[in-house]
Amino acid sequence: MRTSRTARAIAAGAALCVAVACAPAPGSQIDDAAVAIPGVAATPPMGWNSWNSFGCDIDETTIRAQADALVSSGLAAAGYRYVVVDDCWYSPQRAADGTLTASPQRFPSGMAALGDYLHERGLRFGIYAGASEQTCAQLSGTYPGRTGSAGHEATDARTFASWGVDFVKYDWCSPNSDLADQKQAFVAMRDAIRATGRPMVYSINPNSGVTSNGEVPGARWDWGGVATMTRLTNDISPQWTTDTGSSGYQGVADIIDASADATPRVSAGRWTDLDMLEIGVGTSLTAAQQRSHLALWAMMAAPLVAGNDLTVMDPATAALLRTPGVLAIDQDPGAHPATSTTADGSVRTRELSGGRRAVSLSNRGATATKMSFTPTTSGPVHDAWTGAVVPVGSDGTITVTVAPGDTALFETAPGGSDQ
Template sequence: MAVPGARWSILSLVLVVGLLVGGCAARDDDRLGGDPPAVGGVPNTPPMGWNSWNTFGCNVTEKIVRAQADALVSSGMRDSGYDYVVVDDCWSATDRASDGTLQADRERFPSGMAALGAYLHERGLKFGLYSGASDRTCTQLLGQRPGATGSRGHEKTDADTFAAWQVDFLKYDWCSVDADHDRQVDAFVTMRNALRDTGRPIVYSINPNSGVAVGGDDTVPGAAHDWGGVATMTRFTNDIASAWSNGGGSSGSQGVLDVIDAAGPLTSRVQAGAFLDPDMLEVGVAGPLTDAQQRTQMSMWAMMAAPLMAGNDLTTMTPTVRAILRNPAVIAIDQDQRVTAGAPIGDNREIWTRAIGDKGLVVSMTNRGDRRRLMTVTLSSLGLSGDATVSAVDAWTGKRYDAAKGALSVSVRAGDTALLQIA
C-alpha cells in the first residue's frame, strides 16, 4: 500500500503500468465480428467451471457428469464461482434424429440432455455442451467415432435445440487441418448469429486452431486474429497438456509455460465479455506438474483474466488441489470487475503486471528455474520513483513484502509464482 512519502499514487502507478504493458485494452484493428460482447447477457467477467475432456475424454457419461456436478457443490467449488459444467465431445449420438436435430447418445446419456441441464440448474449450476464447427465433431474428424454430427449447415437448428435444452455455454471446435480464414470466419459467425437469434445468453467459446500454423511465423488462427467480436472466449493455442513445457511450438500440444508465452503479446485484446482462452486448468489432472507449477498455472490464468475451467476429477481431488483451485485471493484477481489482462514487463517473461480495481496492481514473479531463488522487480519498472514506499501481499501465502532500495524482492520456489497485490 502506498503511504505518505511516495512520489506517485497507486492510481498514477496503474495508469503508467497500463501504458507499459498494454493493460488498458484499445480496439484492435484486426478484431473480427465487431465489438464485444459477441452474445449479449453473458457475465462481463471470465467464466468459471468444469469441463469433462481432460479427465474423461470420450468416456463421459451422464452418471459421471452428475457426480462431478455434485462434487462441485459439496467441495465448495460452486460457491467459489465454478458454476459452468461443460460436457465436451462424445455426448451426442452418432446420427441425428429423423427431423435433423441432435440427440444424446442413448446408452451413455439415457435421460437426455434437457434432463441433464435441469439436474445442473437445480443445483445452482450452468449447463455447457460441445459441438463441431464443421460437419463432424473432433473425434469424428480424427476417425475415433463414426458419424457426422457437427453443426455446420445445421446452425439454426442446433442453436434452437441448445436453447430449448437450456444450455448456457457452447464450446465450438474447428478441429480441421483446413484453416482457411474466410471459411473459419463464416462458420464461427454463423453460429454466433444463430445463438444470438435464440435470445438466450449463451457463453460462446471457440477454438479456431487445428494443429497447423497459418503463416511462416508459426501462428495459429486463434492468435493471428482478434476474435473478440465473434466469441466470448477464444483459444489462442492448440490443446494444453499436463506439462511444464513441450518446447513452445504451436503445432502440437503446449505446456503451461508455452501457453503463458503465447498469451503475452495478445492480452490487450481482453475486455468485458471477450477473453483469451488459454485452455483448461491442469490442476489436479494426472501428469508431471508439481504443486508449485500448478500454482503457477492458476496464478498466470488469473493474470490473463482468463476463464478458469477445471478439468480434474472433482470426486477424488486432494485437499491441496482443492486449496489451489479455491484460493479466494487468486480468484478475486481473475474475476476483478475491471476486466483487463496483465502482460510481461518488457521482455522479461517471468514478471507480469496487471491493473485491478480502481487503483490496484498485481505483480506476478514466476521462477522458471529448477531451484529456489530471489526474484526482484524494480519500482522504476512499475512507474515508481526509487524512493517510493510500497508494500505488497502474496495471494498464496498472505505474507507482506515491503520495498527496499527501490525494489520488491521475494524468494520463490522452483516452478512457483509469487502473486503480489499492491493496493
Template sequence: MLTGSARQFRHGIVAAVLVAIGALVVSACTPDPEGRIGGDGVAVAGLPATPPMGWNSWNTFGCNITEQIVRAQADALVSSGLRDAGYRYVIVDDCWSAENRAADGSLQADPRRFPSGMAELGRYLHERGLRFGLYSGASDKTCAQFLGNRPGATGSRGHEAQDARTFADWQVDYLKYDWCSSESDHDDQVRAFTVMRDAIRGTDRPIVYSINPNSGVADAVPGEQYDWGGVATMTRATNDIAPVWSTNAGPSGAQGIVDIVDALAPLASRVGPSTFNDPDMLVVGVDGKPGLTVAQQRTQMSMWAMMAAPLIAGNDLTRMSTRTLGLLRNRAIIAIDQDQRVSAGAPVGDDDEIWTRAVGEKGLVVSLTNRSDHPRTMSVSLTSLGLVGDATVTAIDAWSGRRYQASGGELSAEVGVDDTVVLQIV
C-alpha cells in the same frame, strides 16, 4: 487498515498506474493482420463481464463421459465449495451426442451414455445452482469424429440455426465450438464461426460462445493470429494444453503451461468485459506423465488469473486431494481473475518472468515466476511499475498471505523453482 502514507500512495498512484499498464499492454501486443473480427461489440450480449469459471469433462474423461459421471462431478462442485467459489459451468465436451442426427436433422443424446437426455441433464445442473455447457464442431464433424476416434458426422456445419435452437431449448448456457478440420481458409473460418454466433444471438439466450479455431490446423494458429473478439466470448489462442511445464512442440502441437503463457503474453489488449483469450483448461490435479509439481500448478492458477482468463477445471472432482482443492479455491487468486475491471496483465518490459496487472480502480498486482532450476530472490523495481522509486509500498502474496515491503526502490521475494509469487500492492 491503511496508514496515512499508504493512503497517500494509493490516491496519488492512479494516473501513474493507468499510464504504466496501458503502455505495457500496448508495447506487449503484436498488431493483428486485420482488425477485430466481428466488430467492436461483445459477441453475445447479456453475459457476465468477468471470465467464466467451471469444469470441463475432456481432460480426465475424454470420450468415456457419461450422464452418471457428469452428475457426480456436478455434485462434487457443490459439496467441495467450488460452486460457491465461482465454478458454475459444467461443460460436457465431445462424445455426448448420438452418432447420427434424428430424422428431422436435430442433434440427439447418445442413448447409452446419456439415457435421460440433455434437457434433463440441464435441469439437474440448474437445480443445483450450476450452469450447463455442451460441445459441438464448426465443421461437419466433431474432433473425435475428425480424428477417426468415433463414427458419424454430427458437427453443426449446415445445421447452425437448428442446433442453436436445440441448445436453447435444452437451456444450455455455454457452447464450446471446435474447428476440427484440416481446411483452414481464413474466410471460411470466419463464416463458420460467425454463422453460429448469429444463430446463438437469434435464440435470445445468453450463451457463452467459446471457440477453438486451431483444432486440425497445421502450423498456423488462427486463434493467436487474429482477434476474434467480436465473434466469440472466448477464443483459444493455442492448441491443447498438456499437464506439463513445457512441451517445446511449437504452436501446432500440445503445449505446456509456460508455452501458453508466452503465446498469450502479446494478446492482452484483446481482453475486456465478456471477451477473453482462452489459454485452455486448468490442469491442476489432472493426472499426467511426468505430471506437474505443486509449484507448477500454482503457477498455472497464478498466470491464468493474471491474464483474466476463464478458469475451467479438468480434474476428477470426486477424488481430488485437499491440496488440489486448495489451489482451485484460493480466494485471493480467484478475486484477481474475477476482478470487475477485466483487464489482462502483460510482462514488464521484455521480462517473461515478471508480469503486472491493473485491478479495480487503483489496484496493482505483480507476479514473479521463477523459470530457473534453483530457488532465487526475484525483484522488480517500483519505477518499472510506474511508481515513485522511493514510495512506501507494501504488497501481500496472494498465496501465502506474507507481507513484503519495498526496499531500495524494489519489491523482492524468494521464489521456488517453477513457482509464482503474486503480490497485491496495498
C-alpha cells in the same frame, strides 16, 4: 484416453493456412461487433470441462458425479459454476427432423434432464458442438457419425436453448482451415445463439494445428467480436513445456509465453481462452508449476475451467483452485490482462479496478532465486496466496525467494505504479 484434438486434425490431413501474405496482420479483428453475445461473462467464465480427464469416455453418471463434487468441494461457491460436457455426448446420427439427440446409451435421461440437474444445484450447463461437418472425435475416427453443426446452426442453437444450455463450446476440426470459411462458420453459430434469445457463453477454438511460421489461427487473429471466449493456442497438455511442432500440444509454460501479445484483445465479454486448467491432472506438473498455472491464467484474465477428476481430487488441489486472492485477481471487473515488465515475462503487472495492481514474479529456472519489485505506493501490499501483508525492505523493494517453476503473486493498494 485423452488425445489432442489438434494432433488428430493434423493426422487427418488438416490443410493449414500458411498464406501469410494474404492474411490480416497479427491481431487483426475478424468482426467489428463489440461483444459477440450480450449479457454474459462480464468476468472470465469459471467452471469444469470433461475433456482433460475423461476424453470421449463420458456418460450422465460421470457428469452428475463431477457436478456434485464441484458443489461439495466448495469450488462452485468459489465461482466454478459452468459444467461443460465435451465431445462424444450425442447420437452418431441426427433425428429424422435434423435435430441433435443425446446418445441413449450414455445419456439415457437426455440433455434437458442433465441441464435441470445442474441448474437445481446452482450450476450452469455447457455443451460441445463441432463447427464443421464432424466433431473432432468424429474426424479422428474416435467416435462414429457426422453430426457437426455446419448447415444446422439455427436448429442446433434452438435445441441447446430448449435444453437450458448456458455455454456452447464450438470446435473447428476440419481438413479445411481457410479463414473465410472459419469466419462464416463461427459467425453463423454466433448469430444463431443470438436469435434464440437465451444468453449463452460462446466459446470457440479456431485452431487446427501449427502453421509453417509456428502460429495458430487463434493467435494470429482477434475473434473477440465473434465469440465470448477464443482459444489462443493449440490444446494444452499436463506438462510444463512440449514440442509443439511434432505433437500439436502445448505445455503450460508454452501457453504462458504465447499469451504475452494477446492483451489488447481482452475486455468484458471478449476473453482470450488459454485452455482448461491441468491442475490435478496427471503427475507431470510440480506443485510449484501448478501454482504458476493458476497465477498466470489469473494475471491474463483468462477463463478458469478445471479439468481434473473432481471426485478423486486431493485437498491440496481443491485448496489451490479455491485460493481467494488469486481468483479475485482473475475475476477483477476491470478486465485488464497483465503486461510483461521484463523481456522474458518473469515479471508481469496487471491493472486492477480501484487503482490497485497485481504483480507476479515467476521463476522459470531450475533453482530457487530471489526476485524483487518496487511498489511505489504507500498502501499495504498483500500476498495473493495467503492474504498476509508483505513488508517492504529498507531499500523500498519487496524481495522474496521463489522456488523453481513457482510464481509469487501480490496485490498492491491504490496510489502508484510498480516497476
